[in-house]
Amino acid sequence: MTAATTFRYEQLAGLITAMIDNGTLAPGARVPSVRTLSIRHGVSMSTALKTYRTLEDRGVLVARPQSGFYVAAPRNGAFALPSMSRRRAKASTVSISGAVAALLEYSSNRAFIPFGCAVPDGELLGSKRLDVALARAARREGARYNVYGPPQGELSLRGEIAKRAMRVEHMLSPDDVVITSGCTEALTLALTAVAKPGDTIAVESPTYMGLLHTLEMLGLKAFELPVDPTRGIDVGALAQLLATERVAACAFASNFNNPLGSAMSEADKRALLAVLARYDVPLIEDDVYGDLYFGRERPKPFVAFDGGANTIYCSSFSKSLAPGYRIGWITARGRTQRVIERKLAFSLCGAVLPQIAVAEFLASGAYDTHLRSVRRVFQDNLVHMARVVEASFPPETKMSRPVGGFVLWLELPKHFDSRALFDEALKQGICFAPGDVFSASRRFRNCLRLSAGHGWDDRIEDGVQRLGQLAREQLAQ
Template sequence: MDQRTPSPPLYETLAAGVTTLIDNGLLRPGMRARSVRAFAAQHGVSLTTAVQAYRLLEDRGVLEARPKSGFYVTQRSHRQRELPTASQPPQRASTVAVSNPVFSVLSYAGDPSYAPLGCAIPSAGLLAAERLDRHLARCARVHGRHYNIYADPHGDAELRGQISARALRLGHAVPPEGVLITNGCTEALNIALSVTTRPGDTVAIESPTYFGLLQVLEARGLRALELPTDPTSGVDVKALDKALGKRRVAACLLASSFNNPLGSRIDDARKVAIIRVLTRYRVPLIEDDIYGDISFGDDRPRPFAAISPTADIILCSSFSKTIAPGYRIGWLAANRRHDEILAAKFALSLSGAALPQKAMADFLKSGGYDAHLRRIRKVFADNIDRMRRVVDRSFPRDTRMTDPKGGFVLWLELPDGFDSDTLYQRAIRERICFVPGGLFTAGRGYRNCLRLSCSHDWDARVERSVARLGELAHELLA
């Protein structure tokens, strides 16, 4: 086992067992838990260990101690929290201007002296990319000379082969020649937009959506048409149909699954329905599959391109969320427009760095990626679970929150009138960073919402910071 992921202490495992009983309804809110002594005997552990487990459960708000009576399952289980409402963005295209507030947030989000609830970037420790780094070290030592050339603008052939092979496992038949390596998913999105849109065009997107995507639209002079989106099931197909009937839309840009910030997952049937609508209006789909590999279940959702292989779809993705944010290796896979796509890549950055691509190809070939994915899916699922519990016990009673089945962000919706910008200002003063909801739209909505990132190793500081945000939210609503 990796040095950085030692077995959890015994009391933690015991506490997790209790939590599972509650999650499965075998222990219900208000029920009395075994006494510490009985618990210790039941599990054959020392009294100290049992006390530690109960303390942890108390800290997490799973159990509460009642004086002279023992421990009880807390009444406010996070299972009772309602989901945020489906969004209802205005039915018109907006010009985009989000850069300034985004940079203000990012300056704090990247500063380790702030609690890391801001950036949706896995911490380096969690990703444990040492194996990948060893491949890079070896490549630089062994291959340096041969790779000190402008790479093929398409990118390293072996890496494209590996990506093609992985796609095939999801039923997505894209040959290596159909894959283009990019400088992260952001460049892939730029290329996809450059071959499907012209400045002034309108692009249909989910609402709320990732602020970095809004920045791309802003920089390209594109207008955003935000679509009603359900926090569980994704974009509203009828609303999409209606919107496309009303105005010309140059492209539709959707997260394949576990979008940022909602974490919604679009099931296969809905994906088919979406493609049917887009095909009818001849609108190309740009799909961002960057979170697809971080599915908490066993079934990794299939991208649109796998479900509708003949449709006009440009798939964009990267390794930045799963293994190597620092390598900046993304890709794009399309079944048409190859020449335009290559010309766009050439005009944007000529080609990508050669050795990191070669190292990534070697790493994928070595087979370490799947074991890695299994590990981090569990970690992120656990982080989301923990954070939901802390939110549940700390935030005002009528706070809604998402229950994502993948990714590593949580979206909170507080009562109307709540101002997450004010919460943000106060939190920053206390060295806690998160992203206020207003950054996830080109319009003026989501001021009562906020995004918390669960992408860092869970520790007391993260837990304390979420709890403190809850207290601050209480104060703001008082």
């Protein structure tokens, strides 16, 4: 059954299971009553009861007569969290472009089961309404939009982005926003605005492979900081680094680190910003996964806490709405003019029609409805994938518990070689991301990342099972 045809009770079951897996609902906790679940999610009493009965059958909940449903004790086979990474002794020269290019080539091949790139499936995103907006704009004023647009981007789109930013207390005007070709260009503009070749950028470890590739192309070094699998960056390690080393900037995920899915608390974000302010080091934040949260509220980005005083904010719609439209944005306050100058040099301007279509989509309110749906799908996918991983991979495996996004990070014993697994998996038509592409120093070879960005079906489940079997065979050798 695909994500698009999943029954409502299954969606609710996935939501509750994810809340248990990420610690929101602890073992022994009483879940909301059947009536409360029915009212809160707008479903019938019978659907709410079926949700709980399904979870009871799976051993996730236990029923207590005259009392209600409670979270069951932890599963005996539940995998531990991945280890916290270690701080590197010195900055690393990045050399990762070849590995990233090869991975992208395999990941774009539809013949392979798609665990490789963190790009959601267009069918799963269901962007038909957005495509209609683009077609309507082309019919209505196609000639008008078949021109070079302003370097800063279309005003209507910048205005909609500024309105949405207010929801997380990120106060902007349209003039603060520069539209980019995805978040990658935004990160490139930000890095070139604050650093020069040979400088060092502090990054998470593990971190997004695309960021590392950009650092390499710009001639920048990376200093890898420890990341807790649930709490995020080690603020103490950052303070120690800045006290002894010159760092041109930090480049961190705002929310849901790729590949761990971890998220910092507001208190830790404030503490991190205080450290950066003490040493006057700018922060470049990547909030591309921010809208894909599984909790009750969207977590605030760093920029909401310092008002953009020393924070450059980057994001895009590539993970949540339209990967193929390549629409991202950057806000840099005091560095805006510097960013625009670099935008002119790199790409002159963005395509106008996609910007108009996304602006209309946002203005209509359709994006919020879309997000509610796609968040449920990603959360359900991760729940399904985690359970199949636990049933299929070696018992020594450690696994992340993401609270947003759609990727899983697996850690196997130190002697495990995810590169060797990658080669074997390709022979069976399976593509995933080996762990070493998430590190400037090519660490994490015993780790791998799986994307859950496609609708869950028998083919996807079989791919996870076969990958787990290959991992077991490698460890048995």
